[in-house]
Amino acid sequence: MLHRRTGGAHRPPRARSLRHRLGQARGHRGRGHPPARPGRTPRRRRNPCRRRLHRPALHQRRPRARPPTRGRRVRGRHAARRPDRHRPRRAQPTQPRPHLRSRPRPRHLRRRHRHRLRRRAGDGTRLLRGPPRHRRHPRRRPGAHGRGHAGRRQGRSRRPARRAHPQAPLGESLLRVRRDGRPVNRVQPPVALTVAGSDSGGGAGIQADLHTFAAHRVHGTSVVTAITAQNTRGVTAAAAVGADLVRAQLDAVLGDFPVAAVKTGMLGGDELLALVAEYGRADRLPNLVVDPVMVTTTGDALFSGDPAAYLAELGPLVTLLTPNLVEARQLLGREIDGVEDMREAARALATFGPRAVLVKGGHGADADSADVVDVLWCDGQLLDLAAPRVATRNDHGTGCTLASAIAARLALGHPLPQAVAGAKVYVTEALKAATDWHLGTGPGPVHHHHGRRSVAL
Ligand SMILES: Nc1ncnc2c1ncn2[C@@H]1O[C@H](COP(=O)(O)OP(=O)(O)O)[C@@H](O)[C@H]1O
Numbered sequence: 001m002l003h004r005r006t007g008g009a010h011r012p013p014r015a016r017s018l019r020h021r022l023g024q025a026r027g028h029r030g031r032g033h034p035p036a037r038p039g040r041t042p043r044r045r046r047n048p049c050r051r052r053l054h055r056p057a058l059h060q061r062r063p064r065a066r067p068p069t070r071g072r073r074v075r076g077r078h079a080a081r082r083p084d085r086h087r088p089r090r091a092q093p094t095q096p097r098p099h100l101r102s103r104p105r106p107r108h109l110r111r112r113h114r115h116r117l118r119r120r121a122g123d124g125t126r127l128l129r130g131p132p133r134h135r136r137h138p139r140r141r142p143g144a145h146g147r148g149h150a151g152r153r154q155g156r157s158r159r160p161a162r163r164a165h166p167q168a169p170l171g172e173s174l175l176r177v178r179r180d181g182r183p184v185n186r187v188q189p190p191v192a193l194t195v196a197g198s199d200s201g202g203g204a205g206i207q208a209d210l211h212t213f214a215a216h217r218v219h220g221t222s223v224v225t226a227i228t229a230q231n232t233r234g235v236t237a238a239a240a241v242g243a244d245l246v247r248a249q250l251d252a253v254l255g256d257f258p259v260a261a262v263k264t265g266m267l268g269g270d271e272l273l274a275l276v277a278e279y280g281r282a283d284r285l286p287n288l289v290v291d292p293v294m295v296t297t298t299g300d301a302l303f304s305g306d307p308a309a310y311l312a313e314l315g316p317l318v319t320l321l322t323p324n325l326v327e328a329r330q331l332l333g334r335e336i337d338g339v340e341d342m343r344e345a346a347r348a349l350a351t352f353g354p355r356a357v358l359v360k361g362g363h364g365a366d367a368d369s370a371d372v373v374d375v376l377w378c379d380g381q382l383l384d385l386a387a388p389r390v391a392t393r394n395d396h397g398t399g400c401t402l403a404s405a406i407a408a409r410l411a412l413g414h415p416l417p418q419a420v421a422g423a424k425v426y427v428t429e430a431l432k433a434a435t436d437w438h439l440g441t442g443p444g445p446v447h448h449h450h451g452r453r454s455v456a457l
Pocket residue numbers: 297323324325360361362363364372373374387388389390391392395397398399400402424427428431
């Protein structure tokens with residue numbers, strides 16, 4: 001059988017070999033078998049780690065001890081012709097084989113890496129996991145209750161457990177791999193854009209947004225609208241970036257990256273507001289989440305324009321508007337007190353054209369309440385989103401973090417209400433994880449990368 005495949009010998013050897021390996025990785029063992037090369041004895045490539053160690057060597061086996069299969073008969077014939085076939089088949093390469101690095105790892109290693117991914121899976125990485133293995137496992141048998149390979153392992157106790165592939169270079173064996181065998185770091189992330197001011201303290205603004213995108217495994221791009229000299233105690237100086245430079249940044253990013261969602265934060269004044277609206281009208285700002293930043297929790301004003309212009313300019317272009325209580329008051333020009341008022345405010349803001357409005361109840365709401373309630377108006381429906389209030393003074397940048405987490409999730413393809421709910425959970429966890437931090441002497445930042453170990457560990 002095998003020799004009939006020698007027609008494939010005209011193809012370039014490397015392509016043939018890769019196809020074979022891919023075939024193995026997908027479980028098409030028969031079809032992916034490599035054809036014989038001229039001048040070489042065809043042999044079946046096997047992962048040496050999967051060798052059945054308890055079976056006798058070929059020359060010691062009783063003839064026809066088992067009913068021969070096609071594959072075994074072929075192997076047996078070659079074993080008979082080639083005495084060197086009786087050597088242990090774990091041939092070790094003596095030279096480094098860097099060309100192997102891009103190849104899929106053996107199945108048992110991929111499985112191990114998947115387990116590692118699951119153990120580490122935080123809120124955002126859950127998406128990478130896919131459905132539980134047992135649901136898709138082609139070898140799943142009735143009675144095997146979905147615990148991976150528990151059933152299959154019973155008869156394989158002598159297999160050396162958790163051993164690295166003897167041929168894998170060290171770097172390769174440490175790479176995490178996805179279900180389809182490709183290393184994780186080759187998966188292209190979606191792209192999100194933040195249009196916001198810089199917070200030199202790193203807790204809010206551009207810095208918080210990029211942290212949040214990264215925590216969601218979304219590639220973050222940025223257009224800087226202002227530079228603030230800021231720490232946990234407040235803002236000591238601020239300067240707007242000129243409209244020409246902001247335009248150039250927008251063109252550089254939007255002209256090159258497949259931006260899937262945009263978050264805006266500090267726009268500083270009417271000029272940049274109009275500029276962003278121009279790009280929105282030109283349909284260049286998909287999934288636009290607008291955090292109408294006007295004043296920090298420490299009381300520093302970050303917007304010098306007309307609040308009403310926010311709604312007039314951006315309202316109809318916005319996917320989601322996320323004012324806090326202070327900002328909702330300024331946008332509507334009236335008091336907002338309590339959850340019923342927040343619902344009314346969300347309804348009123350929605351009349352300016354955004355698809356959805358989220359009135360946030362963190363800063364400025366009843367600090368003694370057990371829950372923090374945000375009100376979401378989305379596609380004509382009102383929804384209260386409640387989360388346990390986290391007792392902490394480290395809550396700097398929660399508004400930026402929430403809006404950029406929503407944008408990241410939209411870039412990842414989450415539907416809007418789920419993106420908002422998931423982002424709120426993410427912020428709550430980020431607040432909890434930073435309660436003991438002492439970064440700065442005022443309200444410190446939240447822990448954007450909670451649930452993830454450092455990549456240096
Ligand atoms: N102490 C807290 N505990 C739990 N959630 C909070 C807390 N403070 C703020 N949040 C949440 O953080 C998000 C940002 O809200 P808020 O702080 O009001 O925005 P901003 O930072 O723009 O003032 C909201 O989802 C809010 O519910």
